Structure formats: C-alpha cells, structure tokens
Amino acid sequence: MKSRFLLTLSLVAAALTGAVTTLAETLRGEGGMVASRSDLASEVGRQILQQGGNAIDAAVATAFALAVVYPSAGNLGGGGFLLIALEDGRVLAQDNREKAPGAAHRDMFLDAKGDVDRNLAVNSLQSSGVPGTVAGLLDALELHGTLTRQAVIAPALRLAREGFVLNDDLAGQFADNLEGFSRHEASLAVFTRGGEPYKAGDLWIQTDLADTLQRISDEGRDGFYKGPVAAAIAAEMQRNNGIMTTDDLSSYQPVWREPVHGTYRGHDVYSMPPPSSGGVLLLQMLNMLEPYELGRLGYGSTATVHLMIEAQRRAYADRAEYLGDPDFVDVPAQQLLSKEYARQRFADFDPARATDSASIGAGSWPEESPQTTHFSVVDGQGMAVAMTTTLNRSFGNRIVIPGTGVLMNNEMDDFSSKPNTPNSYGLIGRDANEIAPGKRMLSSMTPTIVMKDGELRLVTGSPGGSTIINTVLQVVLNVLDHGMGAEQAVASPRIHHQWLPDNVRFETGALSDEVATALRAMGHKGLNGAGFGIGDANTIVKDGAMLEGVSDPRSVGGVAGF
Ligand code: GLY
16 A cells, blocks of 8 residues: 555665665655554554544554564563553553563572573563553553454454465564474464474464454453463463463553653653653653754764763663662652753763763673564554563563463563673663562663654654663654654664663664774773664654654564555
8 A cells, every 4th residue: 555655765874974875664644654563564553544543543453463463572472561642642651561470589580509590581481471462452442542342453363364474574583483482382383384484475374363362352351361361371381380370360450650751852752651761761861961962963973972872871870770660669760850860960971081881880792682563653633652562582482372372471581580680681680670479570662752842743662672762762862953854863873882781882884983983082892893783663753744654674664654
C-alpha cells in the first residue's frame, strides 16, 4: 500500500561529518502512521487505523502481530512499557514489565562461590519474570481503545494460523539461534523443520501460538493467565527447575504510572518512569545539556560530543546507585529530575577534559543483540502511542512452553544479581535493583513523546539494552537542537557512553577523524573502532498536520500510513 502515499526512499548523509550515507525508509501522510521493526506488523496497525481504530487499537494490534512476525522481541511471554498521548494532551504511562515470581530471592543466580551463574541467569526457566504484555495490552485496549479485543487480535491470529513468508532477516535470526533452540524440543519444533532452520521464502505457520491467541481473543487475559496456557507454563517450570506458579500468573497486574515529565527548550518531554531508568536518565541528560547551545555547536562537533559523553557518564552513574522498582525502593526521582540537581551534577564539567568515571562513582564491554523492539503510532486525531517491548535477550531464554507457542523472557537478568557485577549489558547495579519476590527489574526502555504547546511533535524509542536511552537522547537532540527532519534525525550516526566501562562507542560516521583525535586528547577512552548499529529507533515526527514516519535504517522494518 505504500505506493499510494508519498513514500521516499532517500539517501541521507550524516550532516556534518559527511562520512556516512544511509538508506532510510520514510513515509509522509496526515491520516495516521505506524513505524515498527516489521513491515507486516506496521501494515496491521495501518489497517486498524483505516478501519477507524484509534492509536491504541492500532498499537495493541501491532504489538500482538509483532509477537508472531518478530519473535526475537515481539512477545506474549515478555513485558514492556507503553506511553500514550491522549487527544486532550494528557500523557499516560503503562508498565507491563515482568515481575519476579513469588519464590524468587536475592541470591538465586549466585553459585557456591558467590559468583553470578550467567547460564542460570539467562538460559534457564528461572531467568523468566512473570510476563506482563498480554495483561498490559488488553488493559490499555479496554481503557482507551475503541475496537473489540477480537478485532485487534484477528490480524495476528491470521498471521500465526495461516503463516507468512519468512524474509532473510528472520530466517537468519533463526539460524543464528539454533544452538539455543536445540536445547528445548518445543523450541526446535517451532523454529526448525525437523532440526533444520526454516529458510527465507518458507511459509512459517505457528499453530500453537495461533491457539493461544485464539484463547486470548475469546477469554481475554484469562486465556493467558489462567486455564491451559498458565497450566502449561507452570508445568514446564516444575519439569525444568523453574519457579513460576499459576498464582504468580493469575495475580499479575499492569500498573498505570505518572510519566516522567521535563522541559527542554520550550518542549514538553514525557517518558517512562521507574522501573525504567530510561525516562529519568533522558531528562537528566537533557537538563544537563540545556544550558549549552548544541544547535550552534553543531552535530558531531568535538564540543557537542564531549558534552553528550559527560552528561551520559553522570546520568548512568546515578542509574546504578538510585534506580529500581519504585514499588519496592525509594527512588529519588523528583531530585534526579530537577534542573537544579542537573546544574550541581554538571558543576565539575570541564570543557577541555574528560572526567574519569572512577572519580564519579567496574565493568565489561557489553555485547549487542537485536533484543527488544520499539514501535510508534500516531492517529489522525492526535493520539499517539510509543511502545517498547522485550523478552530481554534475543528470543529471551529461547524456551518455548510446549503446546502454547509462547517464548519465555529472561528478564530476571535485568536485576542486579550481585552488587557491582555487570549484567548482559555491562550495566552494574546495587541494592535498589536487587531481586525480591514480586519486584520489577530495572529497565532501560525509553518510550518517549515530545509535545510543543500541547501539540504532538515526536514519538520515539528504541531497543539496544543499555544504549536505548542514548539513542533516544540523540533522536530528540537531532530534532530539537539540530533541526533535522525525522529521516535524518533517525539515520544520523550515534555515540554511546554508559559511565562504566569508561569507553566511548560510536557508529561509523558519528565522529570525524579530527573529532576522534581531539576527544582522545581530552582524555576520552575507547574510540578505537566504529561501525556497529546502535539502536533501532522507529520514530514519527509531527510537523503541523504532517506526520513523517521512519523505520530506522539500521535494520529492516516498515512504516505504514496514509
Ligand atoms: N531488557 C532490557 C531492558 O529492559 O532494558
């Protein structure tokens, strides 16, 4: 359908470095827009909008479709966060993050020597938190949608029941994860044909998942959290050393929270509050950067990049110390979000020198995988949804619950299993994020909505573990400071620093040789190699009545709209 609209496939040159040329997919229109990691899922959302559904209807349909067509991160067995802008300008945040099961305990991933057992923390059924996605989506639909549950689940159900043709991207992901799937018969049955991974061009049918979706369509949340699906999850837990029970499942509830809100150069920025660290860190960094004229200093200049790194270093240090589930620990969000705190925190900023991370507050280089996914939706009435959802690592713990088609998350690794010891993303944490029964693990997911004078301006978010927050920061800065349109704002190369390890990572083209040399001379560490993708920020920018949706060129995906 894209050909009916003003579709541009255009070359985007990174503004000042001129070193990178990227192909971004952009779609413009005024009627409604969905940008996601899957063209099939975006198309589902578009159809719902064109049937008269609002942004919530389209977002819920897109999220269920992603569980079918993008199973490495789209999910029924995981959790996420939703940010919703209503027509009247109010912004709501819904937390459907997984929770630690009732039998979880602080030291559950420590071995006899007191070290974190990484295999247990990411590959076992104990690594799964109680899933929140299904409850969250249905709750959002009931409260703010207009279509029936059956109508918004029907497209996902059809894609699972009738199948869809696998592209290179998905077939490649299945092949890359074969070893993990091979440890579990039910996973092998879903992702391979007799042990051979499906190939691009194959029709992929997921009958068990279709049956689960049918139950949810018929019975609502009870179709997942009670009855045969819940019983199958609990039975598999019992068989394989897991701890989640049917009580854990039936008692799961999503939580509506006050979004974090801040201002940046006359714009209102809304994002996800704890148990995500994303919104707090994003606003902290914006507050630290606001006194400096980044627009004048320029995208990619030594001064701008130095400022960004120093803001990132300080905000990520606070993450480790202060952030956790606000239902369990006292998170000093108001203090962290104040402009005065940002001023104090940045008082030791030296425009000529890098700060040593050790002086601010230990770690390893985190590997990146295509875990987590973000999509953005805007409808013709000005309602918008930013949703980031995940199984944590790619395909979670790669364990499919027999008979359900449901892949389980390994989100328990987002807790701090041992103080000051890095998790999968190299992130360290302390007591605020220690494991406790019923607690939500700290996240970096940062679904974000920016408004100007009550009008929608920007809907964004990203996957990428610890890098998520910095990706969102840079999309926001590119639009608000550097005056970029949606396409260039998303395509422009990114940098990342997370306090520890004290290293700057950057994408090819983010830094010219001259800027990299200058940063090294100032004492910044890392900066040795570039070239890998940071984030996948499927974004919609609104300019007047015009919507511009962008599927991040770092991966395949799609924008659909009208
Ligand atoms: N599992 C990645 C995150 O929530 O930040």
